[in-house]
Amino acid sequence: xxxxxxxxxxxxxxxxxxxxxxxxxxxxxxxxxxxxxxxxxxxxxxxxxxxxxxxxxxxxxxxxxxxxxxxxxxxxxxxxxxxxxxxxxxxxxxxxxxxxxxxxxxxxxxxxxxxxxxxxxxxxxxxxxxxxxxxxxxxxxxxxxxxxxxxxxxxxxxxxxxxxxxxxxxxxxxxxxxxxxxxxxxxxxxxxxxxxxxxxxxxxxxxxxxxxxxxxxxxxxxxxxxxxxxxxxxxxxxxxxxxxxxxxxxxxxxxxxxxxxxxxxxxxxxxxxxxxxxxxxxxxxxxxxxxxxxxxxxxxxxxxxxxxxxxxxxxxxxxxxxxxxxxxxxxxxxxxxxxxxxxxxxxxxxx
Numbered sequence: 001x002x003x004x005x006x007x008x009x010x011x012x013x014x015x016x017x018x019x020x021x022x023x024x025x026x027x028x029x030x031x032x033x034x035x036x037x038x039x040x041x042x043x044x045x046x047x048x049x050x051x052x053x054x055x056x057x058x059x060x061x062x063x064x065x066x067x068x069x070x071x072x073x074x075x076x077x078x079x080x081x082x083x084x085x086x087x088x089x090x091x092x093x094x095x096x097x098x099x100x101x102x103x104x105x106x107x108x109x110x111x112x113x114x115x116x117x118x119x120x121x122x123x124x125x126x127x128x129x130x131x132x133x134x135x136x137x138x139x140x141x142x143x144x145x146x147x148x149x150x151x152x153x154x155x156x157x158x159x160x161x162x163x164x165x166x167x168x169x170x171x172x173x174x175x176x177x178x179x180x181x182x183x184x185x186x187x188x189x190x191x192x193x194x195x196x197x198x199x200x201x202x203x204x205x206x207x208x209x210x211x212x213x214x215x216x217x218x219x220x221x222x223x224x225x226x227x228x229x230x231x232x233x234x235x236x237x238x239x240x241x242x243x244x245x246x247x248x249x250x251x252x253x254x255x256x257x258x259x260x261x262x263x264x265x266x267x268x269x270x271x272x273x274x275x276x277x278x279x280x281x282x283x284x285x286x287x288x289x290x291x292x293x294x295x296x297x298x299x300x301x302x303x304x305x306x307x308x309x310x311x312x313x314x315x316x317x318x319x320x321x322x323x324x325x326x327x328x329x330x331x332x333x334x335x336x337x338x339x340x341x342x343x344x345x346x347x348x349x350x351x
Contacts, residue, residue, distance in 0.1 A: 009340070009345065009346055009348070010345075018341050020334070021330075021331075021334040021335075021336045021341045021342045022342065022343075022344055024146065024147045024148070024330065024333060024334035024342070025327075025330040025334065025342045025343075025344075027146035027147065028142075028143045028146040028147055028326075028329065028330050028333050028334075029100065029326070029330070030146070031142040031143065031145065031146040032120065032139055032142060032143070032326075033100075035138060035139065035142055036098045036122060039096065040096055041096040041097060041098045041122060042094065042096065042097050042098075043097075043098055043099065043100075044086070044089055044094070044097045044098070044099050045099065046079075046082040046085035046086060046099055046101055047079075047085065048078050048079050048101075048102060048103075048104065049064070049066065049076050049077075049078065049079075050076065050077055050078075050079045050084065050085075050306065051076065051077070051304060051306050051308070052077065052084070052303050052304050052305060052306040052309070053077035053078065053079050053080045053104075053303055054079065054080040054081055054083070054084070054303070055247070055288040055291050055292055055303055055305060056080075056247060056291055057215075057291045057292075057294045057295045057298065058295075058298075059080045059105060060080075060105060060106035060107045060108075060299075061077045061078060061079075061080055061104065061105070061106060061303060062077065062078045062104050062106055062115075063075060063076075063077055064076050064077065064078065075304075077303065078103075078104035079101075079103055079104065080103055080104065080105050081101075081103055081119060081121070081323060082099050082101040082103065082119065082121050083121065083248070083321070083323070084306055084309040086099065086121055086123055086321065087123075087277070087309065087312065087313065087316055087319075087321075088308070088309065088312045090123055090125055090316050090317065090319055091312040091313070091315050091316040091317075092312075094123075094125075095124075095125040095126070096122075096123065096124055096125065097122065097123050098120065098121065098122035098123070099120070099121055099122075100118055100119075100120055100326060101118070101119050101120075101121065102116055102117070102118055102119075103116070103117060103118075103119045104116050105117075111337065111338045111339060112269060112328060112331075112338075112339050113339065114327070114339055114340060114343065114346060114347055115347050116347050117325065117326075117327050117339070117343075118325075118326040118327055119323050119324065119325060119326060120323070120324040120326045121321065121322065121323045121324075122135070122321065122322055123277075123319050123320070123321040123322075124319060124320050124321070125317050125318070125319045126317060126318055126319070127319075127320055128260075128276065128320060129260045129261075129262065129274055129275060129276040129320040131320060132262075132274045132320050132321070132322045133165070133167065133237050133239075133262065133274075135322065136165065136235075136237065136264045136271075136272055136274070136322070136324075137164055137165050137235070139324070139329070140152075140161040140162075140165070140235055140266065140329075141161055141162050143161065143329050143330070143332070143333040144161035144162065144333055146333065147330075147332075147333030147334045147335070149161075149333060149334075149335060150162070152266050152267050152332040152333070153267065153332075153335070154266075154267035154268065154269055154331075154332060154337075155267065155268065157231065157232050157267040157268050158232070158233070158267065159231050159232065159233065159234060159235055159266045159267045159332075160233065160234050161235065161266070161332075161333075163233075163234035163235070164234070165234060165235035165236060165237045165264065166234055166235070166236050166237065167237045167239060168230075168236055168237065168238055168239070169238075169239055169240040169258075170182065170238060170239070170240055170241050170242065170258070171183045171240065171258075173226050173229075173230070173238055174221065174225075174226065177225050177226045177229045178201075178204045178206075178221050178225035178226060179203075179204050180197075180200045180201065180204055180221060181200065182197075182218075182242070183257055183258075184196065184200075185197040185200065185214070186242055186243075186244075186257040186258075187257070188256055188257060189256060190242075190243035190244060190251065190256055190257055192214040192215075192242070192244050193214070194212075194213060194214040194217070197214050197217050197218065198212065198217055201217050201220070201221055204221070204225065206220055206221055206224060206225070207220075213294075214244065215244060215245065215294075218242065218244075218245060226238075227265065227268060227270070228268050229268070230265035230268060231265035231266040231267050231268055231269065232267070232268070235264060235265065235266045235271075236264070236265045236266075237262050237263075237264055237265075238262060238263045238264075238265060239261070239262035240252060240255070240258040240259070240260075240261070240262075241258060241259050241261040241262070241263075242257065242258055242259070243256065243257060243258060243259045245259075245261075246259035246260075246261040246275065247287045247288070247290075247291055248275055248277065248278055248284070248287075249261040249275035249276055249277065249278055250275075250276050250277065250278045250279070250280075259275075259276075260275060260276025260320075261273070261274065261275050261276075262274050264324070266332060267332065269328055269332065270325070270328075271324055271325055271328055271329055271332075272322050272323060272324040272325070273322070273323050274320065274321065274322035274323070275320065275321055275322075276320050277316070277318070277319045277320060277321055278313075279313055279316050279317070279318060279319075280313075281310045281311070281313040281314045284310060284313055285305065285310055288305055289305075292305075327339050327342055327343060330342040
């Protein structure tokens with residue numbers, strides 16, 4: 001059984017060891033703020049308390065209770081992302097915004113996870129999601145400069161943060177690292193073929209269970225065969241995710257099997273997740289309901305839909321947005337080994 005003794009990050013000797021990482025964190029944050037401010041972005045502040053924490057199958061929220069002036073309790077959640085609030089601001093008329101938001105995700109504790117962490121989100125109205133790829137490349141270089149390093153290193157991998165990231169489609173990555181033709185398991189309308197992917201995965205040595213869905217198999221291939229190979233030598237922008245794996249992204253106008261979604265990796269560490277944003281509230285509701293049905297099947301729970309968000313989405317302009325795990329970037333830029341080393345006061349969840 002794990003110990004529940006809190007980590008004594010406040011002990012003077014422990015703090016002295018961590019302090020260089022913490023000061024590097026501050027420099028990295030200042031550099032990214034300056035970059036965004038120089039691009040005419042406005043910094044916004046969003047509330048952590050939300051009616052819905054988000055509606056993705058595998059994200060787990062912290063639930064709380066709000067007591068109104070009438071004395072009646074109402075279920076609220078700590079947000080897993082500031083995305084809903086940011087998109088409401090885009091609907092209100094903002095064009096370029098960013099926020100450094102504390103976000104909360106349950107069931108997430110590891111050297112690269114904390115239940116409370118800082119997410120940098122930024123949005124560009126009227127611009128393609130490829131513009132966010134440029135942002136990500138620049139942010140890697142700025143973080144390295146601020147951290148005083150020329151190389152990111154983690155778990156035996158190294159990455160040049162000043163080199164232009166490689167742009168690799170998910171289909172290319174599955175072919176290269178797993179020998180699997182992913183698109184052959186997806187119909188033109190985006191529907192997936194579970195049995196076909198299962199057969200191909202089994203041939204690549206991936207363990208398959210009878211009750212695994214297409215999404216389960218996709219995730220296992222990604223985690224076991226693909227992700228550990230991304231961001232070696234230089235960062236990887238893994239793009240064109242299958243439409244079934246991008247609940248908040250619009251479909252690619254070039255190929256309906258994939259979406260305008262990418263993730264940024266360095267040294268095998270996922271740093272950012274970005275979308276060409278879906279702005280159709282009817283389609284968004286359908287996807288949320290599918291995600292929650294799957295959440296109910298797997299975890300026996302669901303989260304409510306934010307009707308206010310869906311109403312705002314109806315007037316939201318075309319936009320692209322990205323979410324970057326700021327603490328992970330600070331960790332790589334400072335040379336820290338664990339995410340809690342770059343947090344001024346990490347959550348003491350036990351050891």
